Amino acid sequence: MKKNIFVIGLNAFNLDKLKRLRGAENYEFHGLIDPAKVYDTEIFDIPGMLAEAEEKLRAFDGSIDAIVGYMDFPVSTMLPILCGKFGVRTTSLESLLKCEHKFWSRVVQREVIPDHIPGFTAFDPFDDEALSRIGEAGLSFPFFVKPIKSSGSRLGFRIDNPEDFDHAIERLRADIGTIQEPFNFVLDQAEIPEEIRKVDGGFCMAEQVIGGRQCTVEGYVYNGEVVPYGVVDSIRYPQVLSFFYYMYPSRLPPNVQDKMGELTKKVMSHVGYDNSAFNIEFFWDEVQDRIWLLEINTRISQSHCDLFEKVDGISNQQVTVDLGLGQRPDMPSREGDYKVGAEFFYRVFFADATVTRAPTPEEIEAAAAKVPGTFIRPQAHEGMRLSELPEQDSYSYAIACIWMGASKQSTLLWGYERVLKYFNFEFTDIEE
Structure with missing residues (x-):
């Protein structure tokens, strides 16, 4: 009997890669929720999508062996809710939110790696005194602002002066509602400390500017063991904040990659994240020889799937599927067609x-x-x-x-x- 694996937002590009995984001949992949509802839009009806997914799963005549995804919000936040209802493996919603709720994540990171995170504070974009409050929290120009929950650098701005802040606030006030309502629905499903709950999906973050050579550590946690398995360089266009390309494997010095691996293990263990994939974005400030943690994502990066397939021989969707089935990931290394x-x-x-x-x-x-x-x-x-x-x-x-x-x-x-x-x-x- 083939194992039934349900994939939220499954599209043809990723299905093709899933069918080439190790053991794929023993799996049947089923799409769960139209990918257009979670990718080709910025309006997310999470209660409606959860109800639709639950109805399809309950009507399925067969075993439900795994429910997985490879996308950011809202897919990542729906997975623990669905997996909990159907008794399949993933991390807890609370541990996931300790990574995805940007303020809560910084608070938790500060508890174990305070020397590797920037100064930060949360603020209400509808507060006319927000800029003053950011200054009172110890931040000065330049700094970055972004929603408490965002993906793909959406609504993220570098602030060099009051005019930049005014422009960012105008955009945030106009568009943050599309994030606030669905993320607040997810927050309501979790047990959250009161001081964190006050900083809901309508809030934003201000953070000290950090920089250097940027990369992403791809990893997973299996039964409490944190395993980083690849580092991907993130190269930006000259003089701008937009990404030009991702490249694997990283060209950062091995000792820097090893240190990032140590920080990754410390943070993810402290968060309590388990039986799921993740990736963490870091900067290495080469001049100061200092590593900064930028953010944690609670999924593989689908942008990296083809890179791993070309270099290692298999897409890192292998990690997602194996973990969903309760298995230790079976990822090869350097068995692909390209260096x-x-x-x-x-x-x-x-x-x-x-x-x-x-x-x-x-x-x-x-x-x-x-x-x-x-x-x-x-x-x-x-x-x-x-x-x-x-x-x-x-x-x-x-x-x-x-x-x-x-x-x-x-x-x-x-x-x-x-x-x-x-x-x-x-x-x-x-x-x-």
Whole structure:
């Protein structure tokens, strides 16, 4: 009998990778909740989606062996609720929220690694005295602001002066409600200390600016054992905050990666996170030789799946599935076809624009064929406004994602430039 694995927001791209996992011939993968409801929108009806998922699961004529996901909010926060109802493995909702609720997460991190986190404070964006209160908490320009719960750098801003803060507050007041209501629903399902509960989904964080060479430690916890298994470099466009590409394996010094692994084990053990995948974003300040913890994500990064497959031979979806089934993850190492893998983000730096032309499927296929092992997934389509794209940062729009493998970093960059020559977008009504 095949094991039945339900995947929230399952799409064709990820199903293809799941079917190539070790042991996949013994699994039957079932989609749970239309991916458009959790990815192609910023309006999340969590109670409605949970009810829909529960109805489908209760009507299923067979065993429910695992319920898993590979997306950020709201998928990550729905998993403990669903898994608890159907008796399958995942971490507790409270331990997950100690990672995802940005204020609670910083409070918990401060208890065990205080020298590796920035100064921070929570504030109400509707408080007209918010900037003064941030100053009273010990933060001065420059600093970052972001919602208590956000994903994909959405509604995150660097603040260098009062005018930047005013701009950020305008955006936050207009859009934070789309996060506040669904996240507060999740908070209501958990046992949370009163001082944390007061800082609900309508609040924001202000944090000291940290920086350096950025990377992500992918890891998991199995029966209390914290296991980091890969480090991915996060390379930004020059002089801006937007990501240019992710590359695996990391080129950071081994001792720096080892120290990040130690910090990862200390934090995740303290949080009580268990039987689930995660990743932690770090900075290494090379000048001061100091490591900063940026944030914890309670899932694998689906952006990294193809990178692990190219380099290690299997997508790190292996970790998600094995843990969901209650098994120790069976991840290979360096058994793939390439020495390095990357995901590039082809971006435009407009305030907004209308897409008047997007590459055809034939053009995409032809461009990808120029460099073997390339996969291209456009994000924008003809006729849309760029502001309709979900999960974008505050400074640019990623209009295509391009996954590639190579023997070294320089060859990756050469291949990326080669591919770009063979497909193009066009825009009108451009707002600079």
